[in-house]
Amino acid sequence: MRTSSPPSASVDWAYFLDVDGTLIDIADTPGAAFVDTELLDLIARLYQESGGAMALVSGRSISDLEHLLGSLHLPLAGQHGLERRDAAGRLWIHAATPEAKCTIKEALAPVLVQYPGLLLEDKGLTLALHYRQAPHLAAYAHRLMGQLANDADAGLEVQPGKRVAEVKPSGIDKGTAVSEYLKESPFKGRRPVFIGDDLNDEHGFAEVNRLEGISIKVGKGRSCARFRLPDVAAVRRWLGNILKGSE
Structure with missing residues (x-):
């Protein structure tokens, strides 16, 4: 599929963001990952300006994401959607035996x-x-x-x-997590945006495409995403421009 740079976005949309390789560069080991204060501020501002319609959708566990985010509290989908914390703080879990x-x-x-x-x-x-x-x-x-x-x-x-x-x-992935969020407030009725970089993000891209939303692949490689950004820095700039437009 031919991809291009994503369009200018709106705080009225619903945002679903992968973490490693999307918001932060991939480290040598999962435990070596680091979230800088600039990113924490960007996440906090986007969450506030979008009316809470922002969730991190990651392969990491929710507890791991909480460790990276510090005091920030927002909707989180961990382990590819197998665990999900909604906007009301309720936790949903799909577990293997x-x-x-x-x-x-x-x-x-x-x-x-x-x-x-x-x-x-x-x-x-x-x-x-x-x-x-x-x-x-x-x-x-x-x-x-x-x-x-x-x-x-x-x-x-x-x-x-x-x-x-x-x-x-099987049967639970980042796409199902996005679908579940979009049935709930404050995500319901908004145009969905999914940004990711990896093969496990393709489920999220496919679901957002089905809903005529904005799917954004970070970096190179084949993807069903309709738009593309080159790297983590470009993702941060694109999200930052959303906030500039709301000022």
């Missing part, structure tokens, strides 16, 4: 010893096998996680991402 997750984690233990470049992140509802420090193991990591998910026979699927293969319950 603990037995299946435990079995997969145990099977990965000797693999992590054999390949120290791999990193297993237990997010609570999902298991993410990162190969950022061992990109040559990409095919192996995806094949292994796919086999473990299939063997578990518990309705699991592998969600690919940037140098990560993540096992999660």
Whole structure:
């Protein structure tokens, strides 16, 4: 699909924003990510000016997002929509069976010893096998996680991402999270905007496209998004211009 720069936006729209690779640059490890005060101010202002119609929709857990955001309190969808905090502060959770997750984690233990470049992140509802420090193991990591998910026979699927293969319950994703938010105030009735950079964001793009909203892919790569921004800095500038227009 041919993409171009997104149009000038409005504070009357509903904003759904990925975090890593979209609002902040991807770090060597998930724990090394850092949210600067300038971004925190931008998020807080956009949340206020949009009347609260802004949510972060991330692969990170909600608890991890809260750690990054500090005192900021806003709607959050974590672990690709498996957990979601709405505008009223209510928490919704879609969980895999603990037995299946435990079995997969145990099977990965000797693999992590054999390949120290791999990193297993237990997010609570999902298991993410990162190969950022061992990109040559990409095919192996995806094949292994796919086999473990299939063997578990518990309705699991592998969600690919940037140098990560993540096992999660099937049928719930960033697109379903966006759909759920848009049924609720203050998102309901607004034109949706979804900004992301990764394969797991394609679900969000597809849902927003279906609703004739604004889907924005960050960086290079094939995507169903209708618009594109080159990098994190460009995303921040675009969001900042929304606020300038409201002053």
